[in-house]
Amino acid sequence: MKTISKALLSTLALFAFTVSASFASSPEISNARIIQPPPGAKVAAAYFNIENTAADSLVITGANSDDVPMVSIHLSIVVDDVAKMLEQESVTIDAGDTLEFKHGSYHLMLMGLTEPLVSGSNLSFELQTSAGTFPIQIPVLSPDEAANMSAGTMDHGNMNHDNMNHDAKKKMKHGDHGKMENK
Numbered sequence: 001m002k003t004i005s006k007a008l009l010s011t012l013a014l015f016a017f018t019v020s021a022s023f024a025s026s027p028e029i030s031n032a033r034i035i036q037p038p039p040g041a042k043v044a045a046a047y048f049n050i051e052n053t054a055a056d057s058l059v060i061t062g063a064n065s066d067d068v069p070m071v072s073i074h075l076s077i078v079v080d081d082v083a084k085m086l087e088q089e090s091v092t093i094d095a096g097d098t099l100e101f102k103h104g105s106y107h108l109m110l111m112g113l114t115e116p117l118v119s120g121s122n123l124s125f126e127l128q129t130s131a132g133t134f135p136i137q138i139p140v141l142s143p144d145e146a147a148n149m150s151a152g153t154m155d156h157g158n159m160n161h162d163n164m165n166h167d168a169k170k171k172m173k174h175g176d177h178g179k180m181e182n183k
Contacts, residue, residue: 027052027093027129031100032138034110035146036119044117045074046108046125046138047101052093059130060091067123069112076104085109119145 032048052058063071073088091106093099101107108125117123119142127134141149 026134027054027058027127027131029136031149032136033146033149034117034123034138034140036117036140036142037113039116041116042111042113044110044113045103046071046110046123047103048136048138049098049100050093050127051098052095054131055095057095057130058093060093060127061089061130062128063108063125064128065110065123065125067125068110069114070110071125072109072111073106074109075106 028051030049030051032046034044034046037044050058050060060073062073065071073091074085075088076083076085078084087109088106091099099106117140119140121140122137123140125136125138127136
């Protein structure tokens with residue numbers, strides 16, 4: 001009986017160590033948000049910051065959600081004054097680095113929406129990564145809430161606008177995703 005107890009304790013201790021080690025290297029998610037799309041929209045985007053707290057690179061290979069029919073990683077770019085979104089097979093975050101999923105860059109593309117996204121609600125996602133699957137909750141914000149969040153987290157005081165040509169940059173219109181291309 002004592003032999004079984006020691007074996008059981010050893011197994012439990014190994015399990016506890018393995019679980020704590022995997023949680024110690026979990027990526028940290030901050031500033032998560034989905035900006036509420038207009039009524040009837042079939043697509044939306046999810047944004048967040050993800051910090052790789054592990055000693056190794058973290059590769060995000062996908063995401064899924066029971067709340068959204070189709071989720072994929074996209075990168076928005078402008079090539080020859082044409083806005084494009086490129087589906088990404090993966091995104092790598094080096095050890096200790098943070099990647100900002102934001103408008104005009106990397107984001108989770110939420111497609112096939114059948115119900116309106118309601119401000120104040122949260123959607124559940126699972127990020128598939130090289131270190132395992134991580135659940136995250138992303139709140140839906142009204143456009144006003146999202147604007148206040150952006151204004152509250154950006155430091156505009158040190159920006160020099162003298163040489164900026166805001167008209168030179170083409171912007172995507174909401175719902176116009178340009179030509180979708182796969183990487």
